Amino acid sequence: MAKLYGTAVDGDEGVLAAAAALRAGAVIGLPTETVYGLAADATRPESVAAIFAAKERPSFNPLIVHVADVMGAEELADLGDLGGRLAEAFWPGPLTLVAPLRRPSAIADLATAGLATIAVRVPVNSVAQQVLRAVSFPLAAPSANPSGRVSATTAAHVLSDLGDRIELVLDAGPSAIGLESTIVAIGQRPTLLRPGAVSREALEEIVGGRLGLSGSGARPEAPGMLRSHYAPAVSLRVDATTVDPGESLLAFGPPVGNANEAVEVINLSAAGDLTEAATRLFSALRELDDIGAPIAAMSIPERGLGLAIVDRLQRAAAPR
Numbered sequence: 001m002a003k004l005y006g007t008a009v010d011g012d013e014g015v016l017a018a019a020a021a022l023r024a025g026a027v028i029g030l031p032t033e034t035v036y037g038l039a040a041d042a043t044r045p046e047s048v049a050a051i052f053a054a055k056e057r058p059s060f061n062p063l064i065v066h067v068a069d070v071m072g073a074e075e076l077a078d079l080g081d082l083g084g085r086l087a088e089a090f091w092p093g094p095l096t097l098v099a100p101l102r103r104p105s106a107i108a109d110l111a112t113a114g115l116a117t118i119a120v121r122v123p124v125n126s127v128a129q130q131v132l133r134a135v136s137f138p139l140a141a142p143s144a145n146p147s148g149r150v151s152a153t154t155a156a157h158v159l160s161d162l163g164d165r166i167e168l169v170l171d172a173g174p175s176a177i178g179l180e181s182t183i184v185a186i187g188q189r190p191t192l193l194r195p196g197a198v199s200r201e202a203l204e205e206i207v208g209g210r211l212g213l214s215g216s217g218a219r220p221e222a223p224g225m226l227r228s229h230y231a232p233a234v235s236l237r238v239d240a241t242t243v244d245p246g247e248s249l250l251a252f253g254p255p256v257g258n259a260n261e262a263v264e265v266i267n268l269s270a271a272g273d274l275t276e277a278a279t280r281l282f283s284a285l286r287e288l289d290d291i292g293a294p295i296a297a298m299s300i301p302e303r304g305l306g307l308a309i310v311d312r313l314q315r316a317a318a319p320r
């Protein structure tokens with residue numbers, strides 16, 4: 001069971017323990033003003049993979065990367081003039097900006113789901129701030145709920161849902177807002193990807209015009225699920241047991257018999273380790289995409305992180 005630190009009673013001790021756990025690569029329950037997050041070092045692929053592993057039915061949605069201040073955000077993302085104005089108006093606070101990722105990036109591919117953009121946010125919650133300043137690396141943190149369940153707004157929610165899967169939860173009392181951050185994509189036309197704690201009206205005042213709306217609003221809570229996910233331009237088929245002429249092979253475990261005939265072979269994990277495979281997935285897709293040959297992907301066991309990997313590959317394989 002996760003160790004619970006109440007910042008009200010344990011003070012700095014909780015923050016220090018959280019920082020130490022994060023430095024060691026662990027996943028922790030972190031309070032923010034919106035909801036509790038499942039946080040880990042955004043620059044370490046295996047730590048980001050561990051966040052997904054802690055979710056019961058994981059799928060590799062891109063994650064919000066939390067930083068201590070605007071400067072930290074600018075290092076990771078090109079916020080541009082509009083992003084700068086929104087940051088000035090609403091940070092620190094419950095606004096997430098999706099902006100072009102600066103490359104080369106220290107952020108693990110898995111945190112951005114291989115996208116060319118990154119979601120960044122500067123939380124105002126003082127405990128979140130103390131932890132971010134103590135570690136001095138960005139924290140990837142989705143809401144701390146198992147997939148399909150409502151977001152956690154108290155440390156007790158986090159403990160009961162995920163306490164057996166994470167090391168530590170920092171209790172800073174009930175989330176002040178209790179609703180996820182508003183997500184705005186900076187672009188040709190700024191777009192509201194997820195309504196949240198910062199109102200559309202307040203945003204439009206700064207933007208100086210109407211915000212575009214993403215999709216039909218039918219599932220506004222999951223803007224990253226479908227269209228914006230990185231999809232390779234080349235075609236991909238799953239459950240390959242041989243390589244056809246002209247194909248690249250995305251292998252897992254011992255490669256198929258005629259792997260030597262492939263245009264290129266990338267093995268997600270020769271040892272058949274699902275965590276390792278998860279950390280390599282998006283960079284492997286990107287590399288094979290650059291080569292340009294259709295991809296034959298070997299089957300992946302549908303357990304643990306394998307579920308999310310298969311989900312991702314099936315999306316890439318779906319007719320488009």
Ligand code: TXA
Pocket residue numbers: 032034035036037038061062063064096098112115117118119121141142143144179180181182183193221222223224225228
């Ligand atoms: O209030 C919050 O934002 C909380 C706290 C912990 O900060 N976090 C949170 O994260 O709600 P999560 O993972 O539950 O939601 C992140 C959303 C997802 O719907 C994801 O698709 C979207 O952000 N997202 C992340 N990166 C994106 C990107 N590059 N483009 C579009 N959507 C993105």
Ligand code: MG
Pocket residue numbers: 142143151
């Ligand atoms: Mg969520």
